[in-house]
Amino acid sequence: MNIEELQKICLEVRRDIIRMLGEAGSGHPGGSLSAVELVVSLYFSVMRQKPQKPDWEDRDRFVLSKGHCCPLLYAVLARCGYFPLEKLLTLRKLGSPLQGHPHNLEVPGIEASTGSLGQGLSIANGIALAGRLDKKSYRVYCLLGDGETDEGQIWEAAMTANHYHLDNLCAIVDRNRLQIDGETKNIMQLEPYNEKWEAFGWKVIEIDGNNLKEISEAYAQAENIKGKPAVIIAHTIKGKGVSYMENRVEWHGKAPKKEEEEKALKELR
Amino acid sequence: MKLKSTRDGYGEALLKLGNENPDVVVLTADLGESTRSHWFKEKFPERFFQIGVAEADMIGTAAGLALSGKIAFVSGFGVFVTGRVWDQLRISVAYSNANVKIGSTHCGITVGADGASHQAIEDIALMRVLPGFTVIVPADALEATRATVAASKIYGPVYLRLGRAPLPIVTEEAEVFTIGKAQLLKEGDDLTVIACGVMVKESLEAAKVLKEKGISARVINLHTIKPIDRKSIINAAKETGAIITAEEHQVMGGMGSAVAEVVMEEYPVPMKRIGILDRFGQSGKPDELMKEYHLTADDIVLEAANILKRK
Missing domain, CATH: 3.40.50.920 (Rossmann fold)
Incomplete structure (x- = not known):
């Protein structure tokens, strides 16, 4: 799929996210919007998948470690055909499979339940180890939030991925530099960040995470790295695409009101 | 009377399962020998995963293996594979319904000299409140072996409470172990x-x-x-x-x-x-x-x- 086609899908997914959150009255727009290009690119031009057969054993796997950004994943899965688009507006409602944080038993295409931060990379490691044991060629992708990497378990998992030379694993850090309480640098200093990952034995690929061309090249580069895991440090804009949300910490975890939703949808055309 | 610990019964069961079922994998966090999972390691090194002293990561890794079709036995001390990783067990294992079995050794005060930090005496309470978890406490080494084998044959998370102390055998060799049947x-x-x-x-x-x-x-x-x-x-x-x-x-x-x-x-x-x-x-x-x-x-x-x- 070419860049223009991917751009169109990104726009639709951003509109889905806004509509879903508007309807739900709660949720996490900032980190969903920042990672749209990263996840759309994966699902529409990188990962091998069969949406009609979500448990296809040779599929590439995606683990959303930053589970609160599931509106993005739900929208992408629906647009891939894992479930009907109409379901999206049931987000966070009683009885809906689209829980506030992802639940693997409810939604086809969700590999593991997440939502408690810091756990996804360990799960991705386990999936990657199983793939190697089974002599499968599938690849495993894991999306982390930058604030999420405050969690100690991430660094335990980072050591394990290096120890087992998991070159079938690619982590992506959505480096939007904001977390619930403020800027990452004020909440918990992550820098020197690339050096941390490198010191843990990872190949670091640093890109503009809202740039589809750079993203596509980064995934290709990651796939060719042998003997060690790769991490894409993707610099993004939190709330990307909605002017009043961009780089604004208060849009981490609240839904747009009706008029805000309309304004956002006007911008997303 | 010959004494034998339930952790020994667990280790023997893992060996047996390793032979019988290629999907069985075993993980530990630097406690291979103490949990008797090193017997499995010696025979099936490619299916044994040493995670280092990182229990939270071990639980997540086990969940990932299990969600990919493996039967993942996590082996560790009771205090470190329950309370220390309770949230990982809750979300990555129980809520995901991952086919993970917790081989929890060194439970209870019969751990002895190591003292309170290493004596799990809250683990049954912690594990039985997690939806979907089966909780088993074998009474002797023979029952531990049977329980471990039985745990491998049902899908879903199982907690096996095991001990360090050698105990007399109180059950019969030929006993059939049925989960949920006293x-x-x-x-x-x-x-x-x-x-x-x-x-x-x-x-x-x-x-x-x-x-x-x-x-x-x-x-x-x-x-x-x-x-x-x-x-x-x-x-x-x-x-x-x-x-x-x-x-x-x-x-x-x-x-x-x-x-x-x-x-x-x-x-x-x-x-x-x-x-x-x-x-x-x-x-x-x-x-x-x-x-x-x-x-x-x-x-x-x-x-x-x-x-x-x-x-």
Whole structure:
């Protein structure tokens, strides 16, 4: 799929996210919007998948470690055909499979339940180890939030991925530099960040995470790295695409009101 | 009598499973030898994953392996594979319904000299509140082997509570282990002692002493705490009219509490829960500690006399 086609899908997914959150009255727009290009690119031009057969054993796997950004994943899965688009507006409602944080038993295409931060990379490691044991060629992708990497378990998992030379694993850090309480640098200093990952034995690929061309090249580069895991440090804009949300910490975890939703949808055309 | 620990029974079962089922994988966090999972490692190194001293990561890695079709046995000390990683067990394992089995060794105060930091006495309470978890407490090494094999044959998270201390064998070699089906070890009419783990042996000894005193005690090995065998408990309440529970665990939230929940709802009779009374463990020899914490056959005999007065 070419860049223009991917751009169109990104726009639709951003509109889905806004509509879903508007309807739900709660949720996490900032980190969903920042990672749209990263996840759309994966699902529409990188990962091998069969949406009609979500448990296809040779599929590439995606683990959303930053589970609160599931509106993005739900929208992408629906647009891939894992479930009907109409379901999206049931987000966070009683009885809906689209829980506030992802639940693997409810939604086809969700590999593991997440939502408690810091756990996804360990799960991705386990999936990657199983793939190697089974002599499968599938690849495993894991999306982390930058604030999420405050969690100690991430660094335990980072050591394990290096120890087992998991070159079938690619982590992506959505480096939007904001977390619930403020800027990452004020909440918990992550820098020197690339050096941390490198010191843990990872190949670091640093890109503009809202740039589809750079993203596509980064995934290709990651796939060719042998003997060690790769991490894409993707610099993004939190709330990307909605002017009043961009780089604004208060849009981490609240839904747009009706008029805000309309304004956002006007911008997303 | 030959003594053998339940962790040994677990390690032997892993070896057996390794031969029988290529999907069985084993993980540990720097405790391969202590948990007896190193026996599996020697035979099946490619299916053994050393994670280092990183229990949270171990649980997540096990979940990932399990969600990819493996039967993942996590081996560690009770304190480190329950409370320390409870949130990982809750979300990555239980909520994801991952086919992970927790081989939890060094449970209870019979750990001995290592003291409170290494004695899991809250683990049954912590694990039985997680939806989807099966909770099993084998009474001897033979039962530990059977329970481990049985755990591999059902889909879903299982917690196996195991100990370090060598114990006498109280079950039969040919016994069939059915998850959720309590084992009636001794018939009796005057009261019932429901026990699990190391306390099964103490209960059998107590029943002998009681018999000499003319008291007929039923003894039940409640090896599965969840799903609990309601029928056996209700029958015991109806037929003997008094129930004592005995566990090497805090009385709050443990096996005795689980039994009390059934008795209270279905057929209330006088009950007494024997266990650890809101204290931490401490260093000492296992038998010294069992006396200090009132977890002996003598303590069961004493409580039997008391409870009969309440009938």
